[in-house]
Amino acid sequence: MNLKSKINNQIFAFTSVADVMAKANAEKSGDALVGLSAASATERVAAKLCLAEMQLQDIYENPVIPYEADAVTRLIYDRLNTTIYRQIAGWTVSELREHILASTSQNELLNLSRGLTSEMIAAVAKLMSTMDLVYAAKKIKVQAHCNTTIGLPGTLSFRNQPNHPSDSIEGILASLKEGLSFGSGDAVLGVNPVVDNVDNFERVMNALVNFRKLYDIPTQCCILAHVTTQMKAMEKDVPVDLVFQSIAGTETANQAFGITIPMLQEAHDMALKQGTATGPNVMYFETGQGSELSLNCHHGVDEMTLEARTYGVGRAFAPFMLNNVSGFIGPETIYTGKEVIRADLEDLFMGKMHGLPMGIAPCYTNHMKADQDDQEVGTMLCAMAGANFFMGVSGGDDCMLNYQDTSFHDDASIREILGLRPSPEFEKWLEGLDIMADGKLTARAGDPSIFDKPLYNNKGNKY
Amino acid sequence: MNTQTEKDIAANVIKELIALGFLDSTGKTTNVPPTLALPGSPAVDSEPVELLSAELIGVDNPHNLDALKIMRKATPARILMGRCGCRQKTASLLRFLADHAAAVDAVFKDLPETFLEQQKLFQVKTVVRDKDEYLMKPELGKRLDEASRAILLEKCKKNPQVQIIVVDGLSTTSIEANIGDVMPALVQGLMTMGVSVGTPFYVKYGRVGIMDDIAPLLGCEVIVEFIGERPGLITAESMSAYLAYKPTHATIEAERTVISNIHRGGTGPVEAGAHLATVVKQMLDHKAGGVKLAEQVK
Incomplete structure (x- = not known):
């Protein structure tokens, strides 16, 4: 393995595979904060050159966090298909890049995926330009099934995210209806609760489930509480279709989230046994570049490589959806609009290359140097790259989590711009309510008052 | 074109510019930005254009x-x-x-100088060099620079029972909106209780943890830190108060007491100031803050 490279008569020496991986990254504030990024533009390219000539076995033999030291590394290595890996161990990262870009078969790429560790997938993404990432990501679209199917060719689905700052059912229902009237909700009806306990979980979940039943909406419901709260809820027979959890790319960061890999396995098995969904895909994960560093659990590894390792965790549990929210944490991890767009496209490609049903939340906070225009550019690129789904937030402004994400308007616009459709059963449902015709919103769309049936809670009282 | 004609044109242009307000009567440029509309045109007299209310219902032909x-x-x-x-x-x-x-x-945006003068606050700063560094390297916002330490030792009353500091955090707007009301309410409350209060000042580029650098330096018992919260789109005026009993760099977050959401639409600043005075008194009595205090006053 060669850790030296030469550009313009200048020789650059790197200290390890992890060092090359970090310095080959596009600029991100998080890597600079931890002191991992390249010191100059030329050093960045020199690192890419070194990485391009590295063989996949070099990466295999030098995990960025040792096998003995980290449960995420062990999970990734223990699940690797060694037969497929052995066939490509001698490829350079450059050859892998060119192979992926030239490939015309999703099946072939997903087979290859089984022989790649997360760090190999991160490495190849580091050698890709923006259009490379879109071009490569577009080749793979992974389907998954919970109650309905996500990721069918030609579709783009949305999570209807009707959050409210005090979990008011009336407020949540108002935003939920607004989103449905714009055709949003075929991925999931999903609320981030303010209060994370079983009683509140049950209260909000019952409202969502009762509403879904009242209108016979072909979708799934989820309250994004901690996985342990959801498991307790299932034990109390509260309906749970999808189990949500935020995950990260190191064992210590997952500990900081209050989870372990056996705990995720237990939740997954419990959802299949005691949950309400058809399956087989019953997990919903969220991830984002920089979460490990914001928790001080990065082990000297760059945020993009750790994000790839997070997908290594995610793919072990065959999720229905994996949503990437790089841009949510803030300026200490991702500072500018350019950084967040780059991260979104890297993550979309890396997730798909892991065989995951990927969605993206191109998002920003008010203390980043990013604005609505950056966010709309990122959204359009991710849609072109074949994201399975986006979030749907009224007016793009989440009034509970205090950040900006894709709006009901932007979601509907993207479908029209690219000729994409909702999931088929959801489209039929929209047509039945005269919200959509021929894949376009009708005159009646955008008016939540069309949902005027009285809704009752489990005690028979009107909400 | 002859010189006289040029002079006439120039004189006419100057006259026109004076009439429009670009120049004053002596021909000097004015500081006041003039309206670009011609005198007598409708724009001069009409009210400024305003945003429509956020309460507006924009749905066309609603069902209900x-x-x-x-x-x-x-x-x-x-x-x-x-x-x-x-x-x-x-x-x-x-x-x-x-x-x-x-x-x-x-x-x-920086806090305007005039605001600091009105509030009789002098300014010190952390080791942060500029806003970009402030946002990307949160740890640096928790340490004062050397010059600031010297200024504080020179200007501030030593070993007060309570030290109040004002910190920009992520919203200078919230500082401008609330300090004028919250400060007198708090100080008056503390004086009524016979608590000694130190010399207040403003810290630029500060994070919550800056109190851990300041409290040992000035030898106070309780420190009250007003700091701007990360603004959402609903309001940019929300401010928090963090309090701790004799904090140091070893202090953990659970040892701080926090009152957040101080703004006109949340906990009003006057009300917050009065409430804070009682919290400070409890902290002095129990010699603790945060979770520990909450357990003791239960």
Whole structure:
């Protein structure tokens, strides 16, 4: 393995595979904060050159966090298909890049995926330009099934995210209806609760489930509480279709989230046994570049490589959806609009290359140097790259989590711009309510008052 | 063109510029930005254009307007804006841009000098060099620079029972909106209780943890830190008060008491100031803050 490279008569020496991986990254504030990024533009390219000539076995033999030291590394290595890996161990990262870009078969790429560790997938993404990432990501679209199917060719689905700052059912229902009237909700009806306990979980979940039943909406419901709260809820027979959890790319960061890999396995098995969904895909994960560093659990590894390792965790549990929210944490991890767009496209490609049903939340906070225009550019690129789904937030402004994400308007616009459709059963449902015709919103769309049936809670009282 | 004609043209132009307000009567440029409209045109006399109310219901031909009015009251979310095709109408688009601009300005704008003078606050700063560094390297916002330490030792009363500090945090707008009301309410409350109060000042580029650097330096018992919260689109004026009993760099977050959401639409600043005085008294009595205090006063 060669850790030296030469550009313009200048020789650059790197200290390890992890060092090359970090310095080959596009600029991100998080890597600079931890002191991992390249010191100059030329050093960045020199690192890419070194990485391009590295063989996949070099990466295999030098995990960025040792096998003995980290449960995420062990999970990734223990699940690797060694037969497929052995066939490509001698490829350079450059050859892998060119192979992926030239490939015309999703099946072939997903087979290859089984022989790649997360760090190999991160490495190849580091050698890709923006259009490379879109071009490569577009080749793979992974389907998954919970109650309905996500990721069918030609579709783009949305999570209807009707959050409210005090979990008011009336407020949540108002935003939920607004989103449905714009055709949003075929991925999931999903609320981030303010209060994370079983009683509140049950209260909000019952409202969502009762509403879904009242209108016979072909979708799934989820309250994004901690996985342990959801498991307790299932034990109390509260309906749970999808189990949500935020995950990260190191064992210590997952500990900081209050989870372990056996705990995720237990939740997954419990959802299949005691949950309400058809399956087989019953997990919903969220991830984002920089979460490990914001928790001080990065082990000297760059945020993009750790994000790839997070997908290594995610793919072990065959999720229905994996949503990437790089841009949510803030300026200490991702500072500018350019950084967040780059991260979104890297993550979309890396997730798909892991065989995951990927969605993206191109998002920003008010203390980043990013604005609505950056966010709309990122959204359009991710849609072109074949994201399975986006979030749907009224007016793009989440009034509970205090950040900006894709709006009901932007979601509907993207479908029209690219000729994409909702999931088929959801489209039929929209047509039945005269919200959509021929894949376009009708005159009646955008008016939540069309949902005027009285809704009752489990005690028979009107909400 | 002869010279006389040029002079006449120049004189006429100057006369015109004076009439429009670009120049004063002596021919010097004015500081006041003139209106670009010609005198007598409608724009001069009419009221300025304003954003439409966020409460506006923009849905065209609604199925049930009364139901929409009830929904409008149920959530601060940006619903019921209607649409043109799939896009937002102009009014709601401009409202969003204005709210985001207010949030960005709250983060990136410095506090005006005049405000500090009015509030009789002098300014010190952390080791942070500029706003970009402040935002990308949170740890640096927890340490004063050397010059500031010297200034504090020179200007501040030593070993007071309570030290009050004002910190920009992520919203200078919130500091401007609330300090003028919260400060007198707190100081008056403390004086009534016979508590000695140190010399207040303003810290630029500060994070919550800056109190851990300041409290040992000035030898106070309780420190009260007013700091701007990360602005959302609903309000950029929200401020928090963090309090701790004899904090040091070893202090953990659970040892701090926090009162957040101080702004006109949340906990009002006067009310917050009065409440804080009682919290400070409890902290002095129990010699603790945060979770430990909460357990003791249960």
